[in-house]
Amino acid sequence: MGLDTKWTLKWLELSAEAMKENRSRLIDLDRAIGDSDHGENMDRGFQAAMAKLADAPPETPAAALKMTAMALMSSVGGAAGPLYGTAFLRASTAIGDAADVEPSLLVDALEAALGGIVARGKAEPGDKTMVDAWTPAVEAARKAADDGGLPEEVLRAAADAAAAGAEATEPLVARKGRASYLGERSAGHRDPGAESSALILRAAAEAAL
């Protein structure tokens, strides 16, 4: 399947579903090391994005991602809002006016998204943030694309790596975001933002099936 506007919309729709379904799980993760709102924030944000997309259906993948970026920015709040907002905005810019996102462009878009998160949040890998899901995802996607993988294979590689990356945040001590205030007590819990990132990338892969 080509990664066209339809795929983009499907991705966003599946992301919204994933946020709704995992709302309480993400709240619970945030409850352990944060302030119990991540699931609520993400669910509210993607509902807002869905509403916007339905209002004025976009014509290109980049337009869909940009509308999503704006909706997230203006409705998620907290740390996740500006971070995801920037990520989707930069991905949109990277894609430009392409109607179909080729694997290498896809990797560029994912990398741009990660770059946006890092530019805003200044987190490094190992800080126990969403960066720990996106970093391996981008690497795995690049490898899959370099190996000549199909779009859905590249996306699956990214999703698998993000899931592993999210899981791998569990033993870490947080050094960025709200969980860092807990110091050593943050170890032993999965980072909620890394988990929502993994869910979003999984949605991208599923949308391509």
Add this chain to the structure above:
Amino acid sequence: MGLDTKWTLKWLELSAEAMKENRSRLIDLDRAIGDSDHGENMDRGFQAAMAKLADAPPETPAAALKMTAMALMSSVGGAAGPLYGTAFLRASTAIGDAADVEPSLLVDALEAALGGIVARGKAEPGDKTMVDAWTPAVEAARKAADDGGLPEEVLRAAADAAAAGAEATEPLVARKGRASYLGERSAGHRDPGAESSALILRAAAEAAL
């Protein structure tokens, strides 16, 4: 045993002990239909009375009762403070300068105490208050005295009747004091003030043994 100053002091001492021992039980009774303070109030009050009596040991039964009245009035607070204060004050007045309280004088003193409670609190028998302990106690004491009972017998009769009277408050719906705000919900619980009254009259009987 004659009901002299020694008896009076012993009575007050045993009352103080009873309040300390039954502090939480009286709090629990008050918790159910009031504001959880009766045990604390009575314990604080009798400790204050003990301190005063130790400071300036009184020479007559009436003096001991008057000091107790004053201590209760100025340290118990709540409804019980003025009611018990008045009760002890009127009992003291009734006894006058007698060094030894004969049965009939004892009955007069108990009746004066009850009269004081009623004068201040305007409760009638059956209103679920301490009056429901004192009323049968005075009656039983009078009967025992009329029957020629010894002082300790008169006191035992009063104590037994007060205990029965306190128990008999359980099914009643309160019409005076804080418990009356509960309406029907006050039924099924013993009145704390009736219970503390029974304890005080029991102490009087025990002091005469």
Add this chain to the structure above:
Amino acid sequence: MKKLINDPKAVVQESVEGFGMAHSDLVTVSTDPAYITRKDAPVAGKVGLVSGGGSGHEPLHAGFVGRGMLDAAVPGAVFTSPTPDQIIPATLAVDSGAGVVHIVKNYTGDVLNFETAAEMAEAEGVQVRTILVNDDVAVEDSLYTAGRRGVAGTVLVEKIAGAAAERGDDLDAVAAVGGRVNSNVRSMGVALSACIVPHAGQPSFDLEDNEIEIGIGIHGEPGRHRIPMEAADGITDRLLEPVLSDLDVKQGENVLLFVNGMGGTPQSELYIVYRRAAKALEERGITVARSLVGNYITALEMQGCSISVLRLDDELTDLWDAPVLTAALRWGV
């Protein structure tokens, strides 16, 4: 029991001491016997206002001592009315010769202790008048009960009678204004949780996770009945309805709407209740001319609130607006 206290028996004394230290510009604190007076008491020529009652309702009463409100507050043990040996010196301390008004919430204990104190103060030459506050519509008033309780309306009585005293009304006039406030205010409360009296060490009643108590007082006592938990708007209606019907407020009248927190409920929730109550009043054509929202007369850390409605006329409105300078209420100065 987890509380920020030391010895449970020292709670009132230490807290009053801390209050005196934090507000030494406004009040003077006597710790034995415990009472709090306005810094500049007695104010020459002014009627003195004394209120008091059990502790645990903070900021009531100490938080309302100061210009335009109380001259003295007399704190008893937690939920226990104070004793005459506190009330008497407080009364004497604030008498400038113009007499003293006692503002007493209608509880047997408070009534008896203040009654005794008033008698003794009068024996010492102080003229005393008493305003009995009994605004709680949850409790039936009949010959065969102790009558209605005094609850949140007390704050309004203290503010308005305080303003009357401050503007120079004489003893009977101050008592009359206070009595007029009391006749024109009704309140009703709800508890979502109990509170823990320090010396008792356990919750004042047990509520299931989905139950609330309607018609509570301010002493952690159970209410008139227990119902399943509902949304805020429904609860608000349940409190407002008996208040309005008992007060018999008419379309076109002006009222003061007071949503009072019991101590443990977030302000945001009080405003949600206020919103509904204000809309309900508007819908009936009643004008909410003044409002008060916050924790003013509490039951320790109890969760819940009460709604009070005071019928206003021009004089009561002016007295409400008059300057007040106390720890817990201040405006106009």
Add this chain to the structure above:
Amino acid sequence: MKKLINDPKAVVQESVEGFGMAHSDLVTVSTDPAYITRKDAPVAGKVGLVSGGGSGHEPLHAGFVGRGMLDAAVPGAVFTSPTPDQIIPATLAVDSGAGVVHIVKNYTGDVLNFETAAEMAEAEGVQVRTILVNDDVAVEDSLYTAGRRGVAGTVLVEKIAGAAAERGDDLDAVAAVGGRVNSNVRSMGVALSACIVPHAGQPSFDLEDNEIEIGIGIHGEPGRHRIPMEAADGITDRLLEPVLSDLDVKQGENVLLFVNGMGGTPQSELYIVYRRAAKALEERGITVARSLVGNYITALEMQGCSISVLRLDDELTDLWDAPVLTAALRWGV
């Protein structure tokens, strides 16, 4: 979960609406997007002050909108920083041309959202300065962390910077005064219980009956460590010690002592904490020149408190004393 709310998703909107109705003399409320402005905003020639953050900390921030303090407050969802699309119009609404200061508590979310909003507001021609508040000594400040949190000190920054703006200081001066308050204040908090975020529906953490959390923030998050329950004096010492040593207050200096309730702790307990803290300061030869005790920046109905100490100089003292007229803080007017 028992709360006086209707739909958990409508908590902020309904509460802000109620707030606006109750304080229509002081503020104007916009509900979509949600922000609260001072009734007379923009005030000609005056620097505008905007603060905001997650809801659930009431009276912060809306309770501090008014003369001598904030020009606008921007409430996010409960414990979630607001979004730029709220912050931008609030900023534009209060700019009189003299520029706007953003007072931002140091949380990643607040920082990023205000940063974005500031950028966009500047693009619209409004000059913006930002005061970042980070007074919480429970959290280590290092290159490898998100830095210290902003907690109770925020109230003091808002009051004092607000007074500077009111007296006519220009944009940089207001920002500088606010920054000076932040550099001179330290705070530390304790929780005796968790709180329940409406949309989460369960306690933010679980504590045993005999445990307390030391070094908490204001979002119901667990603290730095958990210790067995102690008496109030001991807890007070545990909070005060790191505050004083980090601030390095010297004998002979003047301070403002702020004991802040987390929402669910009775005032009487806050005064018991105040008493100990004030005595401890006195013993060190430090003068408590000003104080503030009460629920000013809360974590819903959490039980607990924080202690803040602000080092005062003459200018900060004067600005603290300057008139303020808001829903939650008022004096001098």
